[in-house]
Amino acid sequence: MKMGLLAFLTLMNVLNFADRFLIQAFAVDMSADLHLTNVEYTLLTGFVFTTFYTLVGLLMGALADRVHRPRLMAGGILLWSALTAATGAAASFVQLGLIRMAIGVGEASLTPAALGLLGEAFSRRRRAFAAGCYYLGAPLGIGAAFMVAGSLGARIGWRPCFYVLGALGVLCVPWMLLLREPRSGHMGGAAATRRPLRHAMAEVRGALARSGALRLAVVGGVLVIFAQGALVLDQLWLVQERGFAKQQAQNLAGLMFLAGGVAGAILGGLGGDWLQARRPDGRLLFLAAIYLLGVPAAFMYRVADPASAAFYPCMFIGSLMVTVGYGPIFACVQDLAPEQVKSTMTAFLILCMTLFGTSAGNLAVGALADAFRAAAVAAPITRAACIVMAPWLLAIPCFLLAARRLRRESVEQQVFGAAAGHAPLLPVRT
Numbered sequence: 001m002k003m004g005l006l007a008f009l010t011l012m013n014v015l016n017f018a019d020r021f022l023i024q025a026f027a028v029d030m031s032a033d034l035h036l037t038n039v040e041y042t043l044l045t046g047f048v049f050t051t052f053y054t055l056v057g058l059l060m061g062a063l064a065d066r067v068h069r070p071r072l073m074a075g076g077i078l079l080w081s082a083l084t085a086a087t088g089a090a091a092s093f094v095q096l097g098l099i100r101m102a103i104g105v106g107e108a109s110l111t112p113a114a115l116g117l118l119g120e121a122f123s124r125r126r127r128a129f130a131a132g133c134y135y136l137g138a139p140l141g142i143g144a145a146f147m148v149a150g151s152l153g154a155r156i157g158w159r160p161c162f163y164v165l166g167a168l169g170v171l172c173v174p175w176m177l178l179l180r181e182p183r184s185g186h187m188g189g190a191a192a193t194r195r196p197l198r199h200a201m202a203e204v205r206g207a208l209a210r211s212g213a214l215r216l217a218v219v220g221g222v223l224v225i226f227a228q229g230a231l232v233l234d235q236l237w238l239v240q241e242r243g244f245a246k247q248q249a250q251n252l253a254g255l256m257f258l259a260g261g262v263a264g265a266i267l268g269g270l271g272g273d274w275l276q277a278r279r280p281d282g283r284l285l286f287l288a289a290i291y292l293l294g295v296p297a298a299f300m301y302r303v304a305d306p307a308s309a310a311f312y313p314c315m316f317i318g319s320l321m322v323t324v325g326y327g328p329i330f331a332c333v334q335d336l337a338p339e340q341v342k343s344t345m346t347a348f349l350i351l352c353m354t355l356f357g358t359s360a361g362n363l364a365v366g367a368l369a370d371a372f373r374a375a376a377v378a379a380p381i382t383r384a385a386c387i388v389m390a391p392w393l394l395a396i397p398c399f400l401l402a403a404r405r406l407r408r409e410s411v412e413q414q415v416f417g418a419a420a421g422h423a424p425l426l427p428v429r430t
Contacts, residue, residue, distance in 0.1 A: 002121040005179070006133055009114045012077065012176065013137025014144065015169055016110055019084045019103070020049075021142045022165060025149035025253075026158040027235040028246050033158075038233065038373075040093050042366030045232050048097045050359040053104030054351035058201075061112035061347020065340065069113035070179035076109025077176060081169025088162035111350060116343035117179075119334045125273060127334050128283055132269020132327025139261020139323050146254030150247050203341040204348045213409055214336040214345075216402035217284065218352055220395045221329045224291070225353040227392035228322055229361015230385035233369060237381040242306050260319025265326060272328035280410050281403035283328040288399040294321045295392045302386055321392075336406075364388050 023030065024045055031041055063072055083103045090096040115131060122130040153161050208215050238249035271290070275282030298321050301314035330346065337345035365381075365388045372380030 005121055006118060006130060008175070008179070009118065010134050010137050012073070012110060012172065013114070013134055014141040015077075015137075015165075015172065016080075016107055017138050017141025018145045018148070019080060019141075019165055019169065020107065021145040022084075022148065022162060023087070023100075024142075024232060024235065025145040025250060026153060026161070027233075028239060029153070029158045031236075034090070034093060034096065036093060038236075038366045038370045039363075042232055042362040044093070044096060044100055045362050047359045047363060049100045049104045050354040051104070052101045053108050054355040054359075056105045057108035057112065057347045057350050057354075058344070059347075060109045061344040061350075064109075064113035064116050064343035064347070068181045069117055070176055070181060072109050073113050074173050074176040076106045077169055078106075078173045079103075080106030081166045081173075083166070084169065085163050085166025087166075088159035108347075108350075112343040112347040115330060115334065115346050119342055124335060125277055128272035128276065128327040128331035129269040130327075131330040131334070132265045132272070135323060135326035135330075136262060136265045138326065139257045139265060139319070143254045143256075143258030143261060146250050146257060150250030150254060153250075154247055203338075204344060207337050207341060207345055211336050211405075211409060213284075213402045213406035214333065216398050216405060217329065217332045217336070218349055220287065220398035220402060221325070221349060222352050222357045223391040223395040223398060224325055224329075225357030226361040226364075227389045227395075229358055229363075230365045230388040231322070232362045233365055233381050233385070237385065241379050241381055244306070256315055256319040257322075260316045261323045264320035264323035267320070268324040269327035272331060276331075281406045283332050284399045284403035284406060287325055287328050288396050288403070290324055291321070291392065291396050291399075294324070295389075297321075298392070299386060299389060302382055302389075332402075361388055 027041065030036065036044070060072065060076070080103045083099050083106065086099050087096065087103075090099055114134060118130045118134060119127060148161055148165070149158070152164075208218075234253060235246075235249055238244040238252065239246055244252065268286075268290070272283040272286045275286045279285065294317050297314040298318035301311055301318050304311040304314060330349070333345055333349050334342055365384045368384035368387060369381045372383055377383060
C-alpha cells in the first residue's frame with residue numbers, strides 16, 4: 001500500500017516538474033517568438049513563478065497539517081494543469097508572467113502535503129528513501145520536458161505541447177481524489193485542525209529557534225539550490241557557446257537529467273539512509289561528502305570542450321548533483337521538525353529554497369550573462385554560470401556544522417529525556 005502511494009505521488013511530481021520546466025526546454029523558441037531578454041526569461045522561470053509558489057506554499061503547508069490532503073493536492077493539480085494549457089496561448093511577456101504566477105499557486109499545494117503523507121507512511125529510518133524516490137519526479141519530469149521539446153515540439157511546435165501536457169494533468173485529478181487520508185496518523189490529529197492558520201509562522205519560528213541543526217540544514221539547502229540556478233540558461237548556453245543544434249541540445253539535456261538525475265535521487269535516498277542508520281548525523285555528513293566529491297565535476301563541464309573526453313562524464317555528474325541532496329535534506333527537516341508542523345516546515349524549506357535559492361540564482365545568472373554580453377566578454381553565460389555555482393561549495397561547511405550541532409542537540413535531548421523520564425528524539429550512538 002505505501003509503495004503504491006509513493007509511486008503515485010512520484011508520478012504527480014513528475015507531472016509537476018514537467019509542467020514547470022517545459023518553459024526551459026523551449027527557451028530558444030519562446031525567447032525568439034516572444035522577444036524575451038535573458039532577464040525577462042529568467043524572471044519567468046524565477047521570481048515571477050516562485051514568488052507566488054513560495055508565499056502561497058507556506059499557506060498550503062499549514063493547510064496540509066490541518067485539512068484533507070488528497071483533496072488539497074487534487075485542487076492544485078487541476079489549477080496548474082489548466083494554466084499550463086493556457087501557457088500555449090500566451091502572446092507576450094506580461095501574459096506569460098500572469099499565467100506563471102497562477103501556476104505557482106497550484107503547484108505549491110503538492111509537495112508539502114505529499115511529503116507529509118509519505119512521512120507518516122514510512123518509518124524515520126526510511127524517510128530519505130521515500131523523499132528521494134518522490135524527488136525522482138525532478139529528473140524524470142525535467143527530462144521528459146526536454147524530450148517532449150526535442151521530439152514532439154520539433155513536429156508540432158511549442159504551443160501545442162503546453163496544451164497536451166495541461167490536458168494530461170486534468171485527467172489525473174480523479175485519481176488523486178481516490179487517495180485516503182490516514183486521519184488516525186494525521187499530523188497532530190484532530191487538534192491540528194483546530195490550530196489557527198495565523199499561528200503557522202510562529203510554529204516555524206519556534207522550531208527554528210530550538211534547533212541550530214535545523215537552521216543550518218535550511219541554509220545549506222538554500223545555497224545548493226541557488227547554485228543550481230545556473231542551469232536555467234543551459235539551453236541557450238549549449239546552443240550559443242557550445243555549438244550544439246537546438247534539437248540536439250534539448251535531447252542531450254533531457255537524457256542527462258533522466259540518467260544523472262535519477263541516479264542522484266536514488267543515491268541520495270539510499271546513501272543518506274545508510275549512513276543515518278550508523279550515525280545520528282549521517283544524512284548531513286553524507287550531504288557534505290557527496291558535494292565535496294561531486295561539485296568540482298559540475299564546474300569542470302562548464303569549461304570543458306564538448307569534444308573532450310571529460311565533457312559528457314562531467315555533465316552526467318553535474319546532473320547527478322542536482323538531485324542527490326533532495327532526499328537527505330527533506331528527510332533531515334522531517335526528522336528535526338515537531339510532529340504537528342512537519343508539512344508547514346517542509347513548505348517553509350521550499351519557500352527558502354525557491355525564493356532565495358532558485359529565484360535569486362536564476363536572476364543572478366541572467367543578469368550577469370546580460371552584463372557580460374553588454375561588456376563584450378567572451379562566453380558570457382559560461383562565466384555567469386561559474387560565478388553563480390560558487391555557493392554550492394559553501395553548502396559543504398553548512399552541512400558539517402549542522403551535523404555537529406545535531407550531535408550536541410542529541411546529547412542534550414538524551415540528558416533532558418533521562419531527567420524527565422523520556423526517550424531522546426534522536427538516538428545517540430557511541
